[in-house]
Amino acid sequence: MFRHQPALLLSLxxxxxxxxxxxxxxxxGSEATATSSDDDGLPPARVELPPVPSLEMLDADRQYDDGSxxxxxxxxxxxxxxxxxLAITGIVDSIYVCPTAPIPVAEGEEPGPENxxxxxxxxxxxxxxxxxxxxxxxxxxxxxxxxxYEPQLSVGxxxxxxxxxxxxxxxxxxTEFGLLVASQISGSGVVQELPTEE
Numbered sequence: 001m002f003r004h005q006p007a008l009l010l011s012l013x014x015x016x017x018x019x020x021x022x023x024x025x026x027x028x029g030s031e032a033t034a035t036s037s038d039d040d041g042l043p044p045a046r047v048e049l050p051p052v053p054s055l056e057m058l059d060a061d062r063q064y065d066d067g068s069x070x071x072x073x074x075x076x077x078x079x080x081x082x083x084x085x086l087a088i089t090g091i092v093d094s095i096y097v098c099p100t101a102p103i104p105v106a107e108g109e110e111p112g113p114e115n116x117x118x119x120x121x122x123x124x125x126x127x128x129x130x131x132x133x134x135x136x137x138x139x140x141x142x143x144x145x146x147x148x149y150e151p152q153l154s155v156g157x158x159x160x161x162x163x164x165x166x167x168x169x170x171x172x173x174x175t176e177f178g179l180l181v182a183s184q185i186s187g188s189g190v191v192q193e194l195p196t197e198e
């Protein structure tokens with residue numbers, strides 16, 4: 001006897017909502033337009049909804065349990081954090097590699113890898129980090145020991161970057177979102193000292 005009761009209740013609720021809100025007047029294909037309930041000639045009510053939050057805000061917490069910030073967390077709190085020592089945890093989006101140019105070889109010699117040199121005008125070492133692969137906001141990280149850290153980093157790897165949050169450092173300026181002048185990078189397998197040569 002009560003087997004179809006939930007479906008019946010659902011149908012009755014939908015019908016009641018449709019009648020009370022005038023949904024039949026707003027259905028696609030209907031020629032009727034919404035009017036005020038008293039038909040007093042006033043324009044239809046206008047509902048102002050808040051803007052849809054950016055999905056990027058869902059990519060990461062503002063701050064993690066270890067005290068480090070996410071990239072979006074630093075960007076949101078940039079006015080309070082600028083000039084402070086802090087840590088940012090993020091994934092490496094890209095590592096800058098200076099383009100190479102061929103070094104001329106003597107006549108009769110075959111060019112090899114040793115005949116590749118960096119071009120004049122290369123930028124200083126830097127990387128970009130983000131919270132996730134879908135995040136559109138990236139942060140520049142510079143000032144670190146490239147000889148030590150870059151061979152240990154991989155694009156897509158997640159690391160912690162400690163340093164000073166600033167607008168500029170030697171060779172770079174970022175007034176909109178700021179940048180991190182990193183003094184240390186840590187993460188799985190990252191050592192803090194260059195290996196000694198034997």
